[in-house]
Amino acid sequence: MSTSMMKALNQSLRDALTEDEKVVLLGEDIGTLGGVFRITDGLKAEFGEHRVVDTPLAESGIVGSAIGLAYRGYRPVVEIQFDGFTYPAFDQLVSQLAKLHFRSRGRVKMPVTVRIPYGGGIGSPEHHSESPEAYFSHTAGLRVFAPSSVEDAYVMLRQAIDCDDPVIFFEPKRRYHEKAEVELRTPEKTGSPKAKVLNVGDDVTVVGYGPTVYTLKDAVLAAEDEGIGLEVIDLRCLDPLDLDTVADSVKHTGKLVVVHEASRTSGIGAEICAQITETCFDYLEHAPIRVTGFDIPYPPSRLESHHLPDLDKVMHAVDTVMRRNETHTGGAK
Amino acid sequence: MSTSMMKALNQSLRDALTEDEKVVLLGEDIGTLGGVFRITDGLKAEFGEHRVVDTPLAESGIVGSAIGLAYRGYRPVVEIQFDGFTYPAFDQLVSQLAKLHFRSRGRVKMPVTVRIPYGGGIGSPEHHSESPEAYFSHTAGLRVFAPSSVEDAYVMLRQAIDCDDPVIFFEPKRRYHEKAEVELRTPEKTGSPKAKVLNVGDDVTVVGYGPTVYTLKDAVLAAEDEGIGLEVIDLRCLDPLDLDTVADSVKHTGKLVVVHEASRTSGIGAEICAQITETCFDYLEHAPIRVTGFDIPYPPSRLESHHLPDLDKVMHAVDTVMRRNETHTGGAK
Amino acid sequence: MSTKHIDVAAGCLPTHQLLNVSGERTPDEELDHHLTGLTEQDLADFLRDMVVLRRLDNEATALQRQGQLGLWAPLLGQEAAQIGSVRATQDDDFIFPSYREHGVAWARGVKAEDLLSVWRGATASGWDPHEVNIACQQIVIGSQALHAAGYGMGIKFDGGEQVAVAYFGDGATSQGDVNEALIFAASYQAPVLFFCQNNQWAISEPVALQSRTQIADRASGFGVKTWRVDGNDVLAVYAATKAALAHARHGLGPTFIEAVTYRMGSHTTADDPTRYRKNAQLEEWKVKDPIDRLVNHLTVLGADVQSYQQRAQNAADKLAADLREAITNMPDPEPSELFENVYSEVHEPNRREKENYLQYLADFQDGEA
Amino acid sequence: MSTKHIDVAAGCLPTHQLLNVSGERTPDEELDHHLTGLTEQDLADFLRDMVVLRRLDNEATALQRQGQLGLWAPLLGQEAAQIGSVRATQDDDFIFPSYREHGVAWARGVKAEDLLSVWRGATASGWDPHEVNIACQQIVIGSQALHAAGYGMGIKFDGGEQVAVAYFGDGATSQGDVNEALIFAASYQAPVLFFCQNNQWAISEPVALQSRTQIADRASGFGVKTWRVDGNDVLAVYAATKAALAHARHGLGPTFIEAVTYRMGSHTTADDPTRYRKNAQLEEWKVKDPIDRLVNHLTVLGADVQSYQQRAQNAADKLAADLREAITNMPDPEPSELFENVYSEVHEPNRREKENYLQYLADFQDGEA
Ligand SMILES: Cc1ncc(C[n+]2csc(CCOP(=O)(O)OP(=O)(O)O)c2C)c(N)n1
Ligand SMILES: Cc1ncc(C[n+]2csc(CCOP(=O)(O)OP(=O)(O)O)c2C)c(N)n1
Numbered sequence A, B: 001m002s003t004s005m006m007k008a009l010n011q012s013l014r015d016a017l018t019e020d021e022k023v024v025l026l027g028e029d030i031g032t033l034g035g036v037f038r039i040t041d042g043l044k045a046e047f048g049e050h051r052v053v054d055t056p057l058a059e060s061g062i063v064g065s066a067i068g069l070a071y072r073g074y075r076p077v078v079e080i081q082f083d084g085f086t087y088p089a090f091d092q093l094v095s096q097l098a099k100l101h102f103r104s105r106g107r108v109k110m111p112v113t114v115r116i117p118y119g120g121g122i123g124s125p126e127h128h129s130e131s132p133e134a135y136f137s138h139t140a141g142l143r144v145f146a147p148s149s150v151e152d153a154y155v156m157l158r159q160a161i162d163c164d165d166p167v168i169f170f171e172p173k174r175r176y177h178e179k180a181e182v183e184l185r186t187p188e189k190t191g192s193p194k195a196k197v198l199n200v201g202d203d204v205t206v207v208g209y210g211p212t213v214y215t216l217k218d219a220v221l222a223a224e225d226e227g228i229g230l231e232v233i234d235l236r237c238l239d240p241l242d243l244d245t246v247a248d249s250v251k252h253t254g255k256l257v258v259v260h261e262a263s264r265t266s267g268i269g270a271e272i273c274a275q276i277t278e279t280c281f282d283y284l285e286h287a288p289i290r291v292t293g294f295d296i297p298y299p300p301s302r303l304e305s306h307h308l309p310d311l312d313k314v315m316h317a318v319d320t321v322m323r324r325n326e327t328h329t330g331g332a333k
Numbered sequence C, D: 001m002s003t004k005h006i007d008v009a010a011g012c013l014p015t016h017q018l019l020n021v022s023g024e025r026t027p028d029e030e031l032d033h034h035l036t037g038l039t040e041q042d043l044a045d046f047l048r049d050m051v052v053l054r055r056l057d058n059e060a061t062a063l064q065r066q067g068q069l070g071l072w073a074p075l076l077g078q079e080a081a082q083i084g085s086v087r088a089t090q091d092d093d094f095i096f097p098s099y100r101e102h103g104v105a106w107a108r109g110v111k112a113e114d115l116l117s118v119w120r121g122a123t124a125s126g127w128d129p130h131e132v133n134i135a136c137q138q139i140v141i142g143s144q145a146l147h148a149a150g151y152g153m154g155i156k157f158d159g160g161e162q163v164a165v166a167y168f169g170d171g172a173t174s175q176g177d178v179n180e181a182l183i184f185a186a187s188y189q190a191p192v193l194f195f196c197q198n199n200q201w202a203i204s205e206p207v208a209l210q211s212r213t214q215i216a217d218r219a220s221g222f223g224v225k226t227w228r229v230d231g232n233d234v235l236a237v238y239a240a241t242k243a244a245l246a247h248a249r250h251g252l253g254p255t256f257i258e259a260v261t262y263r264m265g266s267h268t269t270a271d272d273p274t275r276y277r278k279n280a281q282l283e284e285w286k287v288k289d290p291i292d293r294l295v296n297h298l299t300v301l302g303a304d305v306q307s308y309q310q311r312a313q314n315a316a317d318k319l320a321a322d323l324r325e326a327i328t329n330m331p332d333p334e335p336s337e338l339f340e341n342v343y344s345e346v347h348e349p350n351r352r353e354k355e356n357y358l359q360y361l362a363d364f365q366d367g368e369a
């Protein structure tokens, strides 16, 4: 059956709502409208207004009340309408949600999932194209999931909801319409997803997640044409990072390119490069490099194609670590 | 004249208030009380309640109204009472303060300084010992200053206030009482401070900032005893990072240890290690490593000495990059 | 819609109306004198403003449909709320708008194409805030209310005569920032006008979800002087705004206006309101149309309405044609702009990033990369 | 203090008082019947609670001075506000306290040493929230109000009979979160009681800086049923809390209580109130002391006050001795605790970090490192 990522997410929520009556959804416009991206389409009609809850327009309020619901034994799934509207809830996310399990010495569980459609490339106005994942990666106590495929969207959202820890769940909004032939099956295990090798190759390890993974798949073909074998890894989970999988690969290829849309400085790419350098120092043939968004506010949409990692920039970085272009570091900076 | 860091900061604010009538201070308890750390002691009495403004208890309100004051042509200097209370203002800091110059295409200036006493080691309760600098380092549009010495506290605060860009100004609160013989002189240039080599050495480059710099100075002596020469660099400015100074050093020593109190994952240390690996790959004799706080919420104070980088951990890391202890990575993880 | 949000508590504050639906002037002891000096010509100008604005709005929607804009947020139905209020301000009152105050910016002299350039995705800001005394448009709901509070504090500190005006919607009143702004403005008794266009909806959410009292009553609880007005009545909006600004200029502190209006169109061009609201409600509000209301009033006054309408129509036609021309010919920004104005003083990493990327692009064009 | 904050608007809501300063019962039509069933023994228990609590507070301050605690936030003067309210709750009402509600936690059965262990820096939480139905204490001003709103929404969703109670101070009312909490609770008509102890100060800031209206009036603007009570009158606090909880249990939605009281001591042991407030104010409030008030009332009632006081004194002595013993012998936590409960399910980096550090410590002890 061919399913889109939107539908897979919708089904994932439906199945979670069906299986556990303590699952409740909260967010702006998620009820009657079904969400601005229609991810919750039909769920209020099916489960009622006490399970699928339209909230007042206040993100701190949404996350804060989800925390209260978790105290009451609920398993809230929160939708933040767009990435750029996460920040009003930052205090509740960082000082409360992330820390309550620790603060309570394990007595209070915070099984809250915070869904955030993120990333650019859809021609939106300001605040609708951000990639704030590094903030949460730096925050102990949170898990951060970032599915890239239709199947992962379904499975990982189920895992996130089942997880007793808070999960920030980043949905690659510009891939919402991607389709795949998949059977959506309830996952067996919770915990955090592991990184996945999407393509085996000998020359360069290329790591990405979420919306950039499609670009990396294109890069595999482009590199093949040039006789370069890319080992492509989809991280899937950004916290905890499964860098054993990456290290295994780099020990084999000796070269690493990390790709993300978020700004480069102090982004997740920096952590990956730093750790891999630590664990694979003797194997590295070139410094790990990054292909990322620039260190600028997300630009007006008519310029966003320059800001986003694309096939050319990834290939340029591959050439760089292969020492094929020595003059400058270009797109990978 | 012997001056404490507290006094130097107080004098810096006094001089700024005197020289430019558009400078206004805003914060909780900064007026009549002079701030919980007394940094603004006496200033309300001297300059009046329209220059030194006690605000209602709301951090978003403080930063948001500072932005409005900047629109009006003021140069607000905001005090966030403690690091852990920065987050309610996160949206105003990240979506407004950082982006308004870009958003307005350069027509609006945001010369706002946000002073944050940060870091641990003073036996405080939760939320009073955090090191949130990486969040701001990842946010384009902000500058991030982190003085470590009495003199820098004075000079860099003047520079921050003079700077037409927003500056997040991190004050190492556990060093507030440090004293030094200094003459406090108005700096000649604004812009961002450069990194400073505090000790010249041949063997290992050790980079820190703010509260850890004192530890690094101790490490110089301890290492000398062991016959190791440390080149110690105080970063001073965390955004923009002046890594040319660090790279020059690492090209000489071939080894790098980065030290900060903040949690390790996706901290500023990761960025420094990643960039230095890029620029100095062929010079490195060992992977750059980090001595940082753990990836945990800041612990209860009776455990904080374990969490904080100390002389032993720094020396252990030095030994590691010198390949003197091979068994495990210990404190540096 | 859920039943639990229907029984909104009856408010304490009356809704001021100076023009009934038929266009007759209804007396209002508190507001009447704020209309003193308003001539028939002024009313005709209001009419022209509203007609031109509606056309601008329609044209923008059409341009979006044709792919010339990325998105558009129509103001259809809110013309009186915007024109009535902005026309009551002085040019040096500083305005902090949200993303829907096209009328406010346009009335202050912002060119239509500059307004639309942001929605085209060609630029981050359509005007110079210091030239027109309007801050950059605000998308993050409610944030600008605090900026207005701060600006008002500044006026108070430097003894200015101006007023800071924040515009926001009914939904925005749920944001912490708007509430904190009321607190700050009240605490310092700063000259700030909080102007809330209650257009009944925040995307798909009815106002009753945000507040069980009248929004105007909420503001009263903060000790802020408040008016609730018929937002489709340009005279009531104008008079209340005059009253509020006078209050501020007399040093009496912040004020709040709830302009009760209706978003006749979709939330944005990406929205489909049929999914969440009944046509009947729209029909109800059509009767209260702000332009019809003023036309009726001019008729009641015995004015030469047709010639006023004609004049307005001509201005609208011209604006629409010029706008279309300007937008369809608008060039894309240069990639170098990506790196500009991130900082007011370029710093080294910023400079290098720009240099590297422009070099990369140049090499690429040379077919090197 | 600046003059601009003195002319607070006169409030609409009256301040309920059931005991005047001399301890005489004053009639209150709205609240009187909520005292039905309260016996002299209950009053004596209130007295004991308050006396013990004051002793606990004094002892903690002393222990802090002696370096046994890192910090302490005294509740001196707020005993009636805390005891009167918590004694009106049911055990399964869930409470979200701030950092000063020692009396609330203690009355619910939290041991004094467990309370103090957090202030000692020995642990992050002094109790199991699910055992005593009190959330972890909250330091970030106002955050817990939203948790209470959410908990109350949960009660509403699952049809429970409980009420969620948020405690916070006057300063907290300026935080966006508290205002959003009122909005959420009102929107869903959730069973939530917002209990504000207006102790006149937020560290050095007088309440007039936060609000120019009575805080209770602010809540009314949100459509939340509100009482303003004399917070040093244990009967008024008790009765109002009973009324509020009944309101919620009848499905009538959220309520707000402003308990007007006074922080007789310093903000915390790190604070020096002589820097910002006049002694005269303290003297004024001493006359209104909550314990004296109840003693006076028992005297007026003709009760054997001395024996009640003796009993209270004995309980207080015992608590103080036990507490000192427990605190001075309290061991420091093990370093391994650093890494525990960061996640409910240990993950690999967390496991490795713990293992590495414990190994490092072990090596260190072996003199290796
Ligand atoms: C902080 C934040 N959250 C969510 C959004 C998404 N959003 C854009 S407009 C809107 C509704 C706003 O409603 P209202 O304040 O009534 O203004 P209106 O659109 O009716 O003019 C929402 C939820 C946003 N822009 N900012
Ligand atoms: C978000 C936040 N900002 C600042 C502080 C620092 N702080 C601790 S207590 C306090 C004053 C609180 O006053 P109030 O709410 O009246 O409670 P009280 O202390 O009087 O009980 C402040 C500013 C904090 N804990 N949290």
Ligand SMILES: [Mg+2]
Pocket: C169, C170, C171, C197, C198, C199, C200, C201, C202, C203
């Ligand atoms: Mg609206």
Ligand SMILES: [Mg+2]
Pocket: D169, D170, D171, D197, D198, D199, D200, D201, D202, D203
């Ligand atoms: Mg207080």
